[in-house]
Amino acid sequence: MGLLEGKRGIVFGVANDHSLAWYCAQQMHAQGAQLAFTYQAENLERRLRPLAESVGSTFIRQCDLSKDEEIEKVMGELGKEWDSLDFIVHAVAFANKADLEGHFVDTSREGFRLALDVSAYTLTAVAQKAMPLMKNGGSIVTLTYYGAEKVVPHYNVMGVAKAALEASVQYMAADLGEKGIRVNAISAGPVRTLAAMGIAGFREMLKVVEQKAPLKRNVQAEEVGKTALYLASDLSSGVTGEVIHVDCGYSIMGM
Numbered sequence: 461m462g463l464l465e466g467k468r469g470i471v472f473g474v475a476n477d478h479s480l481a482w483y484c485a486q487q488m489h490a491q492g493a494q495l496a497f498t499y500q501a502e503n504l505e506r507r508l509r510p511l512a513e514s515v516g517s518t519f520i521r522q523c524d525l526s527k528d529e530e531i532e533k534v535m536g537e538l539g540k541e542w543d544s545l546d547f548i549v550h551a552v553a554f555a556n557k558a559d560l561e562g563h564f565v566d567t568s569r570e571g572f573r574l575a576l577d578v579s580a581y582t583l584t585a586v587a588q589k590a591m592p593l594m595k596n597g598g599s600i601v602t603l604t605y606y607g608a609e610k611v612v613p614h615y616n617v618m619g620v621a622k623a624a625l626e627a628s629v630q631y632m633a634a635d636l637g638e639k640g641i642r643v644n645a646i647s648a649g650p651v652r653t654l655a656a657m658g659i660a661g662f663r664e665m666l667k668v669v670e671q672k673a674p675l676k677r678n679v680q681a682e683e684v685g686k687t688a689l690y691l692a693s694d695l696s697s698g699v700t701g702e703v704i705h706v707d708c709g710y711s712i713m714g715m
């Protein structure tokens with residue numbers, strides 16, 4: 461009997477088979493969950509569709525999370541297929557490449573707005589529009605990064621956005637607790653995904669983690685997926701408003 465038998469969830473943020481969202485989805489599917497997926501832009505459907513179908517999903521929709529109408533439309537359509545929704549995986553972030561290269565202090569108003577809108581506000585937007593479907597309580601899981609807590613060179617406006625996301629997790633957990641909805645974040649160590657590709661010095665970051673982290677290695681995407689499974693399942697029934705570090709212990713070290 462799977463941990464998510466009879467449960468239904470929607471996953472935002474699968475770009476390809478390296479995506480952390482995809483590792484979450486695989487773990488959840490393996491434990492009996494039924495899954496729905498969305499993709500942000502047309503060119504991403506070609507990648508997502510075969511993955512989603514491989515875990516038996518029939519609900520695959522385009523949804524630009526920066527548009528309220530699109531979120532509402534998708535939730536409306538989901539409500540026609542499913543009478544309730546049990547969990548949400550939010551693995552969505554974006555900042556302009558230029559804002560991840562120079563100094564944070566040089567961030568433009570528009571770059572700041574974009575990063576916070578896509579990387580932080582979308583969690584609230586999705587929860588808001590999903591609320592009518594989450595009739596039996598549920599679990600909302602998002603992904604964050606250490607750059608929210610401490611300065612990571614070049615993470616810049618994304619660090620500020622993740623700080624807003626982590627604060628949103630707490631406020632949402634407080635609001636939604638009475639409905640039996642839990643809201644948590646996983647702070648994942650760096651993983652080679654599309655989002656990490658082309659980031660100057662990413663390889664060096666992986667080496668630093670290997671040296672400094674208590675476990676003396678980098679985190680595996682599957683380990684992030686397993687934590688998402690725990691958070692979506694009844695195993696974590698007493699946990700809400702939390703940021704769980706899945707980083708081989710990196711964040712506990714002072715030096």
Ligand code: 0WE
Nearest residue numbers: 553554555556557560605614615650655656659
């Ligand atoms: O949250 C992230 C990455 C988020 C991200 C990545 C990109 C790359 C391509 C957001 N927006 C964009 N925009 C693009 O145009 N991570 C935790 C991975 C990451 O990104 C970094 C990191 C790490 C770790 C950027 C600088 C420094 C470290």
